[in-house]
Amino acid sequence: MAHSVYPAVTHTDPSGQTKKDFASDVDPRWCPGCGDYSILAQVQKVLPGLGIPKENYVFVSGIGCSSRFPYYMDTYGIHSIHGRGPAFATGIKSQRPDLSVWLITGDGDGLSIGGNHFIHLMRRNVDVNVLLFNNRIYGLTKGQYSPTSQLGTKAKSTPMGSIDYPLDPIHVALGAGATFVARTLDTHLKHLPEILKRGAEHKGTSFIEIYQNCPIFNDGEFVQLTDKTRREDTTLELEHGKPMRFGKQREKGIVLDGSLNPQVVDVAEVGEDRLMVFDETNEMCSLVVSRLTGPDVPTPIGVMRAVERPTYEHLLNEQLTTAGHAAGKGVQDLLNQGKWVVT
Amino acid sequence: MEKGHYRKMDKAVQTVETVAIRFAGDSGDGMQLTGTQFSDTTALAGNDLATFPDFPAEIRAPAGSLAGVSGFQINFSSVAVHTPGDQPDVLVAMNPAALRVNLPDLRHGGILIANSEQFTKKNLKRAGYEANPLEDGTLKNYRVFSADITGMTLKSIEELRLNTRAAVRCKNFFALGLVYWLYNRDMAHTEGWINNKFKEPLLAQANLRALRAGYNFGETTEMFEQHYEVQRAQIEPGVYRSITGNEALGLGFLAAAELSGLGLFLGSYPITPASDILHFLARHKGLGVRTFQAEDEIAAACAAIGAAYAGGLALTTTSGPGLALKAEAIGLAHILEVPLVIVDVQRGGPSTGLPTKTEQADLMQALFGRNGEAPVPVVAPQSAGDCFYTAIEACRIAIRYMTPVLLLSDGYIANSSEPWPIPDMSKIPPIDVQFRTDPEGYMPYQRDKRGARPWAIPGVPGLEHRIGGLEKEDLTGDISYDPQNHERMVKLRSEKVMNVAADLPPTEVFGDESGTLVVGWGSTFGAIRAGVQQMRARGHKIAHVHLRHLHPFKRDLSDVIGRYERVLVPELNNGQLVKLLRSAFLVDAVSLPKIEGQPYKEREIVEALATHLEAN
Numbered sequence: 028m029a030h031s032v033y034p035a036v037t038h039t040d041p042s043g044q045t046k047k048d049f050a051s052d053v054d055p056r057w058c059p060g061c062g063d064y065s066i067l068a069q070v071q072k073v074l075p076g077l078g079i080p081k082e083n084y085v086f087v088s089g090i091g092c093s094s095r096f097p098y099y100m101d102t103y104g105i106h107s108i109h110g111r112g113p114a115f116a117t118g119i120k121s122q123r124p125d126l127s128v129w130l131i132t133g134d135g136d137g138l139s140i141g142g143n144h145f146i147h148l149m150r151r152n153v154d155v156n157v158l159l160f161n162n163r164i165y166g167l168t169k170g171q172y173s174p175t176s177q178l179g180t181k182a183k184s185t186p187m188g189s190i191d192y193p194l195d196p197i198h199v200a201l202g203a204g205a206t207f208v209a210r211t212l213d214t215h216l217k218h219l220p221e222i223l224k225r226g227a228e229h230k231g232t233s234f235i236e237i238y239q240n241c242p243i244f245n246d247g248e249f250v251q252l253t254d255k256t257r258r259e260d261t262t263l264e265l266e267h268g269k270p271m272r273f274g275k276q277r278e279k280g281i282v283l284d285g286s287l288n289p290q291v292v293d294v295a296e297v298g299e300d301r302l303m304v305f306d307e308t309n310e311m312c313s314l315v316v317s318r319l320t321g322p323d324v325p326t327p328i329g330v331m332r333a334v335e336r337p338t339y340e341h342l343l344n345e346q347l348t349t350a351g352h353a354a355g356k357g358v359q360d361l362l363n364q365g366k367w368v369v370t
Numbered sequence: 371m372e373k374g375h376y377r378k379m380d381k382a383v384q385t386v387e388t389v390a391i392r393f394a395g396d397s398g399d400g401m402q403l404t405g406t407q408f409s410d411t412t413a414l415a416g417n418d419l420a421t422f423p424d425f426p427a428e429i430r431a432p433a434g435s436l437a438g439v440s441g442f443q444i445n446f447s448s449v450a451v452h453t454p455g456d457q458p459d460v461l462v463a464m465n466p467a468a469l470r471v472n473l474p475d476l477r478h479g480g481i482l483i484a485n486s487e488q489f490t491k492k493n494l495k496r497a498g499y500e501a502n503p504l505e506d507g508t509l510k511n512y513r514v515f516s517a518d519i520t521g522m523t524l525k526s527i528e529e530l531r532l533n534t535r536a537a538v539r540c541k542n543f544f545a546l547g548l549v550y551w552l553y554n555r556d557m558a559h560t561e562g563w564i565n566n567k568f569k570e571p572l573l574a575q576a577n578l579r580a581l582r583a584g585y586n587f588g589e590t591t592e593m594f595e596q597h598y599e600v601q602r603a604q605i606e607p608g609v610y611r612s613i614t615g616n617e618a619l620g621l622g623f624l625a626a627a628e629l630s631g632l633g634l635f636l637g638s639y640p641i642t643p644a645s646d647i648l649h650f651l652a653r654h655k656g657l658g659v660r661t662f663q664a665e666d667e668i669a670a671a672c673a674a675i676g677a678a679y680a681g682g683l684a685l686t687t688t689s690g691p692g693l694a695l696k697a698e699a700i701g702l703a704h705i706l707e708v709p710l711v712i713v714d715v716q717r718g719g720p721s722t723g724l725p726t727k728t729e730q731a732d733l734m735q736a737l738f739g740r741n742g743e744a745p746v747p748v749v750a751p752q753s754a755g756d757c758f759y760t761a762i763e764a765c766r767i768a769i770r771y772m773t774p775v776l777l778l779s780d781g782y783i784a785n786s787s788e789p790w791p792i793p794d795m796s797k798i799p800p801i802d803v804q805f806r807t808d809p810e811g812y813m814p815y816q817r818d819k820r821g822a823r824p825w826a827i828p829g830v831p832g833l834e835h836r837i838g839g840l841e842k843e844d845l846t847g848d849i850s851y852d853p854q855n856h857e858r859m860v861k862l863r864s865e866k867v868m869n870v871a872a873d874l875p876p877t878e879v880f881g882d883e884s885g886t887l888v889v890g891w892g893s894t895f896g897a898i899r900a901g902v903q904q905m906r907a908r909g910h911k912i913a914h915v916h917l918r919h920l921h922p923f924k925r926d927l928s929d930v931i932g933r934y935e936r937v938l939v940p941e942l943n944n945g946q947l948v949k950l951l952r953s954a955f956l957v958d959a960v961s962l963p964k965i966e967g968q969p970y971k972e973r974e975i976v977e978a979l980a981t982h983l984e985a986n
Contacts, residue, residue: 032631032803033681039831051836053848082831087676090839097836098849103828105679106838107672108702114637114669118676118684119828121660122635126680126828144672147665343660350656358625358657359795365611366792367414 039082044075051101057092062213062239063160067099069216070129070158073223079127086129087116089136092167093160093239096131110141113148116155117339124340127227128154134161134175138194142174146203151339152231158223159196159236160213164245182244196236197317197331201310206231208313208332213239214253218264218328225330231338252326265316265329270302273325281319287311289319307333381589382596383554388447389600390455391549394472395464395485397440398430400542404462405442406787407546407560412446413612413789414559416602419446420896422454422969423785427642427725434488434496439471448601452896454786456971460552462545464488464519466497473509482512483548485541487520515593519544519584526583527576536573540580547584554599557581606791613790615754615783616643619687619713620650622761624657625793627683629762630769630801634659635677636685637670639692642725643781644715647687667692671699671712678708679837681805681827683765687713689781690732691722694739700774701740702839704863707815707823709768709775711761712746716780718967727967728781730892731943736776737921737950743860745867747771748920750778752895755790757783760918766801767870772822778920780942782969783893809833814847821866871922877915877930885911886983887934889959891920891947894970898940901975910983920947928955938962938982940975 049071057063074084084102088094090109097104103126107115116130130148137145137159148155164182165171171184175196179188200208207229211222219237226233238249251261263273263281271281272294280294280302294302306312313332319325391408395401402423409421422443431438445455457477463469465488476482489502503509504516523541524534543564550557561578568574588594613621627634636659638648652661660682664670671686678684688696693714703710716732718724736748747767751760757779764775806812806824809832815823826833835847843850844858881902890898895916902914915930917923931937931951937959939948945961952959962978964970 032805034805034807034827034830036807036830038829080831082834083829085680085828086836097838100836102834104836104838105676105706106836106840107675108698108839111668111672111699114664114672115676115679117662117664117669118635118637118673118678118682119680121662121673122633122677122682123680123828143665144669147669343662347655347658347660350654352656352658356656357795358621358628361624361654361657362611362621362792362795363609365410366609367611368609369416369605369607 038080041075041078041080044081046071046075048081049074049101051099053098055099056095058243060240060242061092062162062241063093063096065213065216066158066160066219066237066239067096069219069223071100073220073227077127077224077227083125084127084129085119086131087112087119088131089141090167091133091136093131093133094136110136110139111144112136113141113144113155113157117148117151117153120153120155121340121343124154124344128156130155130157132157132159134159134163134173134196135165138174138196138199146199149200149203149205149232149234152204152206152336153339154231156226156233157235159234160239161196161236162239162241162245163193163248164241166241166244170244195317195320200234201313201317201332205234205332206334206336207233207330209234209330210236210238210328212249212253212328213237215258215328222329225333229333231336261325263319263325263327265305265307265327265331267305267307267330267333269305270299271305272299272302283315287315289315289324291324307331381594383599384596385599385601387449387600388445388451388455389460389553389598390443390445390458391460391462392441392443392458392472392475393462393545394439394441394468395542396433396467397426397428397438398433399440399464400539401440401442401464404542404546405444407563408549409444409787410612411550411555411557411559412444413610415555416605417446417448417600418451418603418605419444419789420451420454421445421787422782424968425726434465434467434493436467436471436497439468441468441472446600448603450603452900453969453972456973460549462549464541464545466493466499466503469503470497470499476512478511480512482509482514483545484514484516485519485545486516487518517587517591517593522583522587523580527579530572530576530579532572532576537576540576543577543580544584544587547581548588551585551588552594552597554597557585605789609792610789611792612787613755613758614785614787615751615757615779616646616715616785617650618754618757618790619761619777619779620647620654622758623651623683623685623711623765624654624659625758625795625798626762626765626801627658628795629798630683630765630803632681632683632803634685635674635682636661636687637664637673637677638662638687639664639667639670641667641689641692643717643784644687644689644692644713646784647713647715667695668699671696674710675699675703675706675708678703678710679706679827681825683769684709685711685713687715689715689717690719690735693732693735697740700746700776701742701744703774704740704744704746705839705842706837707772707863709772709825711764711768711775711777713777713779715784716778724967726781728893728969729942729965729967730778730780730894731946731965732778733891733920733943733946733950736778743864745864745921746774746776747867747870747922748776748778749918750892750920751783752892752916752918754783754786754788758793762798762801769801769803770822771820771866771870772825773867778892780893805830806833813845815842816845817862817866820869820872821862868922871919871925874919874924876926877924879913879915879930881906881913882911883913884933884935885913886936886938886979887931888912888914888938888940888979889917889931889947889951890914890940891917894940894942897970897972897975900972901979904972904976905979905983912979912983917947920950923954931955931957936960936982938979940964940970940978942970
């Protein structure tokens, strides 16, 4: 019968953890001005407050600039191979549901080479926190267009402009059945940590798209959203159960027309009770919000979807219990099935 | 008729030593089931046996077509058998296509049982026969027993009023009953199986009746003047069961989990002929195994590596095309230095190749199919039952040396079965696992005397560390691009893998100490051993070494090979092991390749050896 060889440990008291505990002794080697620095700092700030012992965090990544992230965290971590991070995370979480697993990926790693694993992670609802750094360009391979680059992007591999339509990560996540979908901005220092915290607290795959500036190959891609003088007019912060308003004075709002098309209106003109009320548990609501794109409408940020569904690792480990794991049966019983004796 | 009551047997019984029977029919005719039932019953009767299922890749090729013929061969004997038999003594052909495909193998003078009902104009044409071979005299070299198996089946169960489709499906049990009579076998095992299998009482009744009707037909028909008996074999006393290679692998991994105290994790993507390992382990979650059917081969391997990092006994199972897809992940496991077992149940290649046929052509891929310097230990079982022990050994090496290990099975041993002495778990040495817990002086890539690094799993305070696919600094594991460090690390990892040979027992040599040495590996064991025995009986000085360890080789192999004047290497590929032997030992080894998607036959081995030993 099986004996356990796993170490019995006394966990660190998480209440005493600070941001400093999560910084490894390796200096980050991202380019000066890279959005990744800000995201790293915010993650290191949020983790100590989640009530999880430091040794229970595992950071997994694939390949790309963002995927260097685990090296800078003083936690357990795997810098794996290109695009396959979700599969490693699934293996870790399935085997060890007690761990807090984080997946760091980018628009190339997560949506191009790893697109398959990305959607399957979310449809299974493995309890992994996915941070997708979307800079709409390939950085580490030095400036080719990515699957989220705007049509016509002129990059090293597309000197005449890209001719394939971009993928919208939020839409892909919703289509894959993700139970938590959110978007935030690398330098929005109030919004980013709030979303990280909510994602961490969600049971199931938490998908967080972070618009991230690449100062070398795609500088200013999101400046209209991150520039503090403009961002209240260009972004819409989603709030569950609240009418959808934005603008410096929150003077503008969103209504749905008869064909379910979102339209920007003047709140004073139409009245607040005509505005669309955002419901993060309503799939239609999430889909409508995910289609808010273009120059005439604000870009929604915040939690776009949050629903509860049993996680993959929970169902898997429940099957082990149902099948009678720990009921005392051993391999010898199985070996003996169908036996006969030769005398 | 009550169970166990058959008509009195009064026909003559002739005792024979060894018989090979092939059941052949359409892929929907239940020939694999029929063959398995006959095998199990034969094992219970105390014969030694070996089986060989041979089926098409199509689930249901067009009825009556040559492409849809499915066969199952069993060789059973009162003496030891090594192979499923070269030429069947009995062929059961359920339709003209089965006859056409299999007749060339039937021994001259052998018994042919044909289901005459299926020999219609249409079916004959589909099988490419101009005239009915049962009637035109072309089968005069065989003892032909042509009977309306379908009609007699339907008649035997007509009062149960089953629909015709369901009733016709019982005909394989009629054929089985007939062959049971022919070889004087007890039907209790199959009767029990039917009662257990068919939850619908009417279907159970129908199949039981068809089985007994077939048996009684043999007894009463004037076609058969006598039947046969194969005496019990002199088998070592003990507790036995029947086992296939894929079952033995599944059991071996469960055993390794129990022996190590680790939780087993299997990441897999369905692929022929490896899927049965996934099916088997998925049925045994009660033993704590987590099975994960991944979205593709790559994810299957990567999830397993994740589970290994988290402290699981991690496994991924596949066949050749899947191994190609897993290559990058295996390279990562090599540089991470985590324990992982990769099973490749080889099939005919390249590309999709021959999915349901056997081959040994992934040896080079297993050894070298990765970017960079990424050696991994490679082991291969030699028989269905040996898969159990090879699985345990692969896990033991993976854990002891913190390395991925490749296990090369193949389609032949995966599906073939043999009687197998059941191992006693209490007699198998436990697998020692030492997780690192002490943070004092911990360095992720500090090595023990074997060259293995410590296994430190998440959740242990003070051992937080990052590992990845980038080259690592010796000891610390930090990223390093230092030229000297890279060379040192490549050599350290390679030496560690070579150290596996330090634990291995000396090479076992069967036969003479000089003369000709036949070197094989994997599933060809039975045919080579039997062939070498025959050549020794003819007076040749010849020996057989069968390699379980393809990388690293055992340390004494060089000396062993050096004792012989001539080295012959039969393999089911275009000469792969022979290249390794030539390169490792500078020996003028000669390749004896077979690349037909079929196992080596004893006769073919003998002929190939004779060509070299008896020429001029």
